Amino acid sequence: MSDYLGRKKATREALLEATDPTAGDILESGETEQRKESARSLGADAWDVMRRRPLFWVAALLALFFIIVAAAPQLFTSVDPRSCDLAYSRLKPSLKAIFGYDMQGCNIFARTVYGARASILVGMGTALFAALLGGVLGTIAGYLGGWVDAVLSRLADIFFAIPLLLGAIVVMAVLPITLDTPYLVVIFRIVLVLGIFGWPNIFRLMRASVIQVKPAEFVQAARALGANPLRLISSHIVPNALTPLIVVSTIDLGTYIATEATLSFLGVGLPRTIVSWGADISAASALGLIRNAPHMLLFPAAALCLTVLAFIMLGEVVRDALDPKLR
């Protein structure tokens, strides 16, 4: 009896193993342990590839550094970014203020450090928002097909047709904020706007990916074995279709940060009460100012560049590791 059961399990296992690289989870724990050496999950595989690449470490450390700066700016400076004295206006970098002072006599180092929070919150929030919305809708559309797919796809097309920047400017003008609006609400407003216009991209990607995975043998096998649609999606389809979403989201994260800076530069992004790189870059980028006080522009712009670069590099490394076709 036991022998028979064991054989049956082994067969099922062999069938799944043959095609589904993430099938590890449906094996019983004892067996997983034994098989770890010969067949490892995609995640572990990718990790193995990534950790051998110096670019990954550079990008990850840089990203981590900026996340820490965003989470706890007090660790890096004791100067209040909003306390400005006109007497220090446009002073060049010195020991007292290593990045110098801006037009209003604010410490640029303090402003750059405190500006990280808004940028990174917006970037990560938007990436998460778009990934969730686009991912869920894309999976539904790809899995169900038919009229659901048609409706969702056309809906995505509508949002796709609106240029992100233009749409954002319109929505921001329609959703006004007051002085008393809490910090997170102000941030969420930007996340919402960027997310609303960013999700169709992810949606299309996820839909295509799910359609590609759906007819695979391991999905058919699981279906034949009686798995219900929910289990089918969560255990077999999504894990195998997720790779492009992770990759594109990571790359997009950097783009969202840059877009937030653009919106703040245009005056429709974050309000002036919030310290942000975009607003500082905007204030420092008139031609005459660049000639006379280039440091005002240089430091917030460099911080923005490095952050965007870190996340985009990270996205690329993850893509290289996860996408078997590239190997």
Add this chain to the structure above:
Amino acid sequence: MRTHTRVITAGIAAALMLLGTTACSSNPGGSPTTGGLTSITVRGCTPQHPLLPVSTNEVCGGNVLDATEAKLVHYNSDDASPELDVASSIDTTDAIHWTVKLQQGYMFQDGTEVKAHNFVDAWNWGAYAPNGQVNASFFEPIEGFDDLQCPADQADCTPAVTEMSGLKVIDDYTFTITTTDPTSNLKVRLGYTAFAPQPDAFFADTSDGKADFAKTPIAAGPYQITEHTDTQMVLQKNANYSGKFTGAVDQVTFKIYNDLSAAYNDVVANNLDITDVIPSDQLVGDAWKNDLVNSDGTPRWGTKATGVIQVVSFANAKQDPGLTDVRIREAISMAVDRAQIASTIFNNARTPATGWVSPAVDGYKADQCTNCVFDPTKAKELYDAAGGYPGTLSLWVNGDGGHDPWATAMCNQITNNLGLPCVVQDTPDFATLRDKIQKRELTGMFRTGWQMDYPSIENFLAPIYATGASSNDTDYSNPQFDSLLKQAAAATDDATANSLYQQAEALLNVDMPTMPTFYQASQFGFSTKVKSVKMTPFSTFDFGSVVLN
């Protein structure tokens, strides 16, 4: 009614850029001198309205009309004092009944003579409501003006009366003006563009709004518009000019620029001869003074104090109860270090205000605003004694006028010196700010500015602070102030009038409905072709003073 158009001030800079809709002009060859004629090019912008004196209330059209129109009175290009031009005398005994005598033989550009009816008919046409002229309100002091207007609750109407009863032609060279109330500074007002005469050709034009005539208008000034396109306006010397204020060059071409920086760069590169605006970012660290210098070290730039004052107004007690106590308003005014903002933010392109009247006009008295002197210690004492301001103080500015830098600096100073949190609030554009001000929606403080219509101390007080005046944005009302203005308007000699106006101004220092911040000066630059040029207190150029190398 006039506020929208007159409180332009620094919004002008942004408006200049927005107004232009046509393509940039490019003139790689500089400004050639053809056939022995001297010519210069000047930065211009697209006029908002047709080029008629009663239609033009903004700088783009005003700069051109300033050179083409002759009026009864001409403003001195140095100090804006009135000098007789077409008029040979303007007399009164009671500041109500005026007799104007014209010079004989003063010619329009088309060779017809300027006669009394050319003035009277032009003014009646401009004041008549159905003609919809934006400068109509300048004729308000004249008796019978109201009969030509629509009732307050009606937008469209056709008044039966088409002529103001206060204007009478005596003979070809004499007419009389009767004002409704005593208006001692009428002579000064008559120099404004709206009071220019119109030739018979103007009245013969039957096109809608005199649009055909306005394309290349005929006037009596030193220059004549000979070409008017979307990219440039060419002015040539008026062969029939009969006045004293002759132009020094034969041809002046206003080239339309949408971008101030492009015009500036063209002047630096000698592709354009004169620009009347320097982009504010080029003022930083005096970059423009280094750019605009001849090889022998002589400057190619200049500045001129203009009749513009920048003011920060306090919301009235009904709008913002936190500002009811005058000590709070005094404290805020004293906590602002105007000199520091002027030097660091404006690079001394503006100067700290010491009163409510621009130094460019007759009747100006320095140091009228004792609360404008920077004194952080006293400010803090007053502020604490008054119990402070609840919450965060807002300073409203229009986001399209480049006001953020000084407003932020002012807020920082208020916060640092009083411990009062202050934040700058933007509106998307100038019109939105004016709209919010007029609906009395704002709390805290808001930016207002005033560009003079005519160079008189009265113009800085009556329209802004008299009870119920058209631009009284703070609803300021002080019976003593009103009565001083009335007495001053009825005074027949200038010295008495000015001293009464100054007494009225001193009352503003007691009540502090607004705090003066900066006097404005205009910066201009010119190419190596030009040796020198004079700017008038109205930020226009005196083309009679141009000297070429």
